[in-house]
Every structure is written in structure tokens, then in C-alpha cells.
Amino acid sequence: MTLRAVVKGVGHYLPERVVSNSEFEKTLDTTDEWIKSRSGIERRHFAAPGETTSNLGAAAARNALKHAGLDANDIDAIVVATSTADLTFPSCATMIQNELGNTKGFAFDVQAVCAGFAYALANANALIVSGQAERALVIGAETFSRIMDWTDRSTCVLFGDGAGALVLEAHxxxxxxxxxxILSTDLNSDGRYKDILYVDGGVSTQTTGVLKMQGKEVFRHAVEKLAQTAHTALDKVGLTADDVNWVVPHQANIRIIQSTAKKLGVGMDRVVVTVQDHGNTSAASIPLALSVGVETGQIKEGDVIVTEAIGGGLAWGSAVIRW
Known part of the structure; x- marks a missing residue:
């Protein structure tokens, strides 16, 4: 027999404030049509003042636990993917653990920016198949609105806040x-490309910083590397694109999503797309899209799902899951 980490429940949370593209027209040289045509984004959610990443993550986790029919203390491990934690330390995961009332498990953060959820999922899977945890809560949560340069129209219109969560159980x-x-995972990184997507500040430089991105370079790397990692993950379990029911990609840009699907050989009718409603929520985007896909009835038990994401680092990865 082989231990598998099976998805037991899924949930998400979005802040109340919805920001349409038209709001940016008041302060930037941009239009709703310009943003939509280049990114596919129509609206995104921004966290309220005082609403933190751990608040978002805890809310998504509660919804996932409810969907799974479990209590917080049924969870052995909490793995949180985020680049926008509340504090330098302690981890966002331990803060969510406390907010949920989990007192029996362990919790830690994973930081791989937009690829963070792929990394967190791989870590949680390893904990389960090695027998270190029977149930794991995997969360992607971000408040990217807190690291935007509001004068840079090429970046600040792209990102949003939100959280998504999965409950995994050993079977x-x-x-x-x-x-x-989870049938397979594939993780990659290449630090040579730091300068095409990064935040120009941090603790050791005693600065806060804002997001900086070379959009054309990111696009070029994204399509190639996302298709490559998805094919690798499928090859590991002897599956092909024809076996895939749904691709649930990182929701960064509709053109990246479309180009990657084409390179994979998957029609857009088999791709879950939420970028129009959420923008790029970084590590939260895949679990958010998975939760929405289940909520809308797209994703059903037994479906083969491929997720893939790329973010600053560069870091990229994928997973193949039979739902």
C-alpha cells in the first residue's frame, strides 16, 4: 500500500472591499480597457485597514475545515505559503494556529512568492506520506496591496489580497x-533571475520596499517554465495532458494562462480561470481557484487536476492531484 495525501476539504476568503479597474483611472494614466486587455483582470479585493494576512488565512482555513467536517484540533500540521506575513516573526502559520485554536499541531511558513502554494503543498504532502502528520492544513494567504508602488501602473493594477486553504488527510x-x-509534485528555482521580480527592501536592509517587475521577462520565463513543470509532474505518474480534467494555474495574467494551456495542449475549456475577479493574489491564487472550482461544480471527485505556478526567485512548481 502507498500513503496518499487526499484533499478532504477546501475553502477561501476574500476581503470585503472590491476594487474595480475604474478606480485606478482616478490616479493613474490607465483605463479599464487597458488593464483588461493586458491582464484579463476586471476587479480585485483589498484588505481593510487592520486586516492582516493571518486574518485572511484563518478565515479561509475555517471554511476549509467546515467543508472537511473537521475541527481545528484534528489538524497535525499547518503550512502557510505567504510573502506578506504580519510580522518578521513569529510565523504567519503560528498566528493562524492560535486564531484557529489549534493546540496539538505544529505550524510553519513557506516563502516562494507566487509559487509558494506549490512549495507548501509539496511540503505538506511529504509530511503526510512520511507519517509525520495524518492531517495537514495548507494555506496560501497574501496582502500584496501592502507592498505596491501606487504610481507604477504596470504593477499596482495587477495584484489583490485573499486566501485559500486545503485540508489534506492520509489515505x-x-x-x-x-x-x-497528490500523485506527484515538481519544484524548481533559479536565483539568477532575481532582478526580474522582487521587492526592493527587507529586514536586513532596514527598508520596507515595493514590488518591482520586468513584465516582458517574467512572461517569457513563465510560459516556458510552467509548461515544463506541468509536463514533468505528469510524466512522473505516467499521465499526459489528455488525462487532465482541469488545469488550475497561478492566476497572474490571462495571456500567461492561455499561452501555457496552449503549450500544454489543454483547451481553455479545461482551465479554471478566476483572474478576472481576484487579480494576482500570489500564493493564494491556486487554493482560491481550487475552492472556487469546487464551489461552482467544475471540480468533482475523481478529476485529475494539474496546478502550476511561478514567482520571484525565480521559483516555480506544479502538482498533479486526483480529487
């Missing part, structure tokens, strides 16, 4: 691609 499988659960 016995047969070790084949017919098993439910």
Missing part, C-alpha cells in the same frame, strides 16, 4: 495514478 492507495490524492 491508503495502491501506488498508481488511479489513487485519489
Amino acid at each position: 491508503d492507495g495502491n501506488g498508481t495514478s488511479d489513487d485519489r490524492g
Whole structure:
């Protein structure tokens, strides 16, 4: 028998404030049509003053626990993917653990920017298949509105705040691609490309910093590397694009999503797209999209799901899941 980390529940949370593209027309040389045509984004959510990343993550986690029919103390491990934690330390994960009332498990953060959820999922999967945890809560949560340069129209219109969460549970499988659960993961990074996507500040430089991005370079790397990592993850379990029911990509830009799907050989009718409503929520975007896909009835038990994401680092990765 083979241990598999099976998705037991999913949930998400979005801040109340919805910001349409037209709001940016008041302060920037931009238009709703310009933003939509280049990114596919129509609106995004921004956290309220005083509303933190851990607040968002805890709310998404509660919804995932409810969907799974579990209590907080049924969870052994909490893994949070974020680049916008409330404090330098302690971790956002331990703050969420406290907010949920979990007193029996352990919690830690993973920082791989927009690829963060792929990394967190791989870590949680490893904890379960190695027997260190029976149930894990995997959360992606971000407040990217706090690190925007509001004078830079090429970046500040792209990002939003939100959180998504998955509950994983150990189940016995047969070790084949017919098993439910996480079938494979693939992680990659290349630090040579730091300068195309980064925040120009941090603790050791005693500065806060804002997001900086070379959009054309990011696009070029994204399409190639996302298709590559998805193919690698599928190859690991002997599956092809024809076996995939849904691609649930990082929701950064509709053109990246479309180009990657084409390179993968998957039609857009098999891609879950939420970028128009949420913008780029970084590490939160995949779990958000998974939760929405379940909520809308797109994703069903037994479906083969491929997720893939790329972010600053560069860091990129993917997972194949049978729902």
C-alpha cells in the first residue's frame, strides 16, 4: 500500500472591499480597457485597514475545515505559503494556529512568492506520506496591496489580497495514478533571475520596499517554465495532458494562462480561470481557484487536476492531484 495525501476539504476568503479597474483611472494614466486587455483582470479585493494576512488565512482555513467536517484540533500540521506575513516573526502559520485554536499541531511558513502554494503543498504532502502528520492544513494567504508602488501602473493594477486553504488527510492507495490524492509534485528555482521580480527592501536592509517587475521577462520565463513543470509532474505518474480534467494555474495574467494551456495542449475549456475577479493574489491564487472550482461544480471527485505556478526567485512548481 502507498500513503496518499487526499484533499478532504477546501475553502477561501476574500476581503470585503472590491476594487474595480475604474478606480485606478482616478490616479493613474490607465483605463479599464487597458488593464483588461493586458491582464484579463476586471476587479480585485483589498484588505481593510487592520486586516492582516493571518486574518485572511484563518478565515479561509475555517471554511476549509467546515467543508472537511473537521475541527481545528484534528489538524497535525499547518503550512502557510505567504510573502506578506504580519510580522518578521513569529510565523504567519503560528498566528493562524492560535486564531484557529489549534493546540496539538505544529505550524510553519513557506516563502516562494507566487509559487509558494506549490512549495507548501509539496511540503505538506511529504509530511503526510512520511507519517509525520495524518492531517495537514495548507494555506496560501497574501496582502500584496501592502507592498505596491501606487504610481507604477504596470504593477499596482495587477495584484489583490485573499486566501485559500486545503485540508489534506492520509489515505491508503495502491501506488498508481488511479489513487485519489497528490500523485506527484515538481519544484524548481533559479536565483539568477532575481532582478526580474522582487521587492526592493527587507529586514536586513532596514527598508520596507515595493514590488518591482520586468513584465516582458517574467512572461517569457513563465510560459516556458510552467509548461515544463506541468509536463514533468505528469510524466512522473505516467499521465499526459489528455488525462487532465482541469488545469488550475497561478492566476497572474490571462495571456500567461492561455499561452501555457496552449503549450500544454489543454483547451481553455479545461482551465479554471478566476483572474478576472481576484487579480494576482500570489500564493493564494491556486487554493482560491481550487475552492472556487469546487464551489461552482467544475471540480468533482475523481478529476485529475494539474496546478502550476511561478514567482520571484525565480521559483516555480506544479502538482498533479486526483480529487
